[in-house]
Amino acid sequence: MLKLFRKIRQKLLSENRVNKYLLYAIGEIVLVVIGILIALQINNWNDKKKEEALEIKILKEIHSNLGHDLFEIQDDIRVMDSVDLASKSVIHFLKTKDEPTEDFYNDxxxxxxxPHFDSNKSGYELLISKGVEIVSNDSLRxxxxxxxxxxxxxxxxxxxxxIKFKAEQIHPVLLKYYxxxxxxxxxxxxxxYIAPxxxxxxxxxxxxLRLVNGVNFENYMVHNRAERTKKYIQDLTKFIEEELHNKGVYY
Incomplete structure (x- = not known):
């Protein structure tokens, strides 16, 4: 193609057709510019597709992490439910019973x-490493x-x-009496075990008894925060699913 253009230019110059040569030169420049613009557009399109693919990959990984986190927080809540029942049972037992029993020891x-909540942050860490702007939806980000x-x-x-409260307050008192x-x-x-x-x-x-009342109160506060954290996880999970659905990815 370049060889053909060169021949045309040489022919026009040899025939002293300057005006036509200038028009041809301008047309050639326009064609080159158009070619560059098309190439840039293709590159931009390719870059956009790569970014979207990376965004989908990150959102899918965060979605997977949230499934793990939801299980973890629900397990925490189940344990705290057990602590709540046990502390109330111990309080009632101490106020009403004169001798310890096996159920009392268990409580x-x-x-x-x-319990300890251990979240999986691999997807979020990947997002941070690539730049949070990779998530195109501002609200989701x-x-x-x-x-x-x-x-x-x-x-x-x-x-x-x-953990600090139980290590510094509960364990020493337990070992003092039991x-x-x-x-x-x-x-x-x-x-x-405690002797009668x-x-x-x-x-x-x-x-x-005062300590167990403190356990019950402390457990209530953490339980309340856990429930709120669970709601955040559930809402974000749904938000990501909706965004992936909009991008043609279905769960």
Whole structure:
């Protein structure tokens, strides 16, 4: 093609047809510019397709991570439900019973349990590494940021406070009054035994009852935050599914 253009230019020049040569030269420049613009448009289209493919990949990975996180938070909530029932049972038992029982020992073991939420952030970390602007939907991008930078961080602080409270407050008092036993047949693999005479003394002192009331209150606060975090996860999961649906990806 270039060889053909060169021949035409040479012919026009040899025939001294300057005006036609200039028109031809301008036309050739226009064709070159059009070719460049088309090439740029194709490159832009290819880049856009690559970005969209990367966005879909990241959103699918975050969606998968959220499935794991939902299971984790629901498991946390189930454990906290058990702690709630156990702490209320222990409080009632201490107020109404004069001797400990096997059920009492089991409930005492439950109140020391502190579940830990371990979120999977591989999709979000990939998003951060590629640039958050890869998510084209501004509202979705904001919702992702709220969950990972705010909701998760806030909930983790609640958990850290719970772990510290149980390590510094509950365990020392348990060991003050009880003897710990490994019980593989129990769900929590342990129980805390107390002699009948020590049980009577413990009730009289009141320290353990106050502590269990504190456990019940602390558990309520973390449980409430867990429920709110679960709602964030569910809402973002649905949001991502809608966005992927709009891009032709179906769940």
């Amino acid at each position: 005492v073991a439950i109140i020391k349990v502190a 904001g919702a992702i940021s709220v969950l990972y930078e705010s909701a998760y961080s806030y909930y983790n602080k609640y958990e850290e406070e719970r 003897t710990a036993h490994v019980r593989p047949e129990f769900l929590w693999k342990s129980s805390f 005479e020590d049980y009577v003394q413990m009730k009289k002192e009141g320290e353990f």
